Amino acid sequence: xxxxxxxxxxxxxxxxxxxxxxxxxxxxxxxxxxxxxxxxxxxxxxxxxxxxxxxxxxxxxxxxxxxxxxxxxxxxxxxxxxxxxxxxxxxxxxxxxxxxxxxxxxxxxxxxxxxxxxxxxxxxxxxxxxxxxxxxxxxxxxxxxxxxxxxxx
Numbered sequence: 001x002x003x004x005x006x007x008x009x010x011x012x013x014x015x016x017x018x019x020x021x022x023x024x025x026x027x028x029x030x031x032x033x034x035x036x037x038x039x040x041x042x043x044x045x046x047x048x049x050x051x052x053x054x055x056x057x058x059x060x061x062x063x064x065x066x067x068x069x070x071x072x073x074x075x076x077x078x079x080x081x082x083x084x085x086x087x088x089x090x091x092x093x094x095x096x097x098x099x100x101x102x103x104x105x106x107x108x109x110x111x112x113x114x115x116x117x118x119x120x121x122x123x124x125x126x127x128x129x130x131x132x133x134x135x136x137x138x139x140x141x142x143x144x145x146x147x148x149x150x151x152x153x
Contacts, residue, residue, distance in 0.1 A: 051134025054127050055086075060116030066131065069115060072138075090139035092146070105132055 041047040058065045069076065070086045077083075084092075093104040108131050112118040121128050 060118035
């Protein structure tokens with residue numbers, strides 16, 4: 001009987017040790033911040049180049065990038081959907097869609113997640129910010145053209 005009790009105590013101590021080790025590892029893992037060095041551009045042209053690079057880089061598992069669907073100066077037709085040209089696209093944002101304000105950043109996130117089968121970018125991620133900056137740069141000189149999704153009286 002004493003051997004069984006000793007065995008149970010040893011087994012429970014071992015399980016407790018494993019549990020405590022897991023807790024300690026979790027605390028260490030979550031307290032260490034893993035960061036990726038992101039070099040901020042020093043000039044306007046560097047920021048444009050970075051946004052353009054993000055535009056041509058695939059983010060999803062299907063290998064698509066923004067440039068896969070969006071041409072610079074010409075609308076494209078994909079089935080029943082017309083995908084607008086990128087040059088001047090920022091003039092259409094923000095939009096009023098489904099009773100809410102829909103921004104260009106919302107659209108960029110939507111394209112990465114659904115169009116490219118990619119990840120959901122974090123708020124204020126560099127990818128979204130540089131793409132946003134690049135698209136607004138390509139829209140310089142275009143008149144703002146907010147089009148409501150429903151008829152207004």
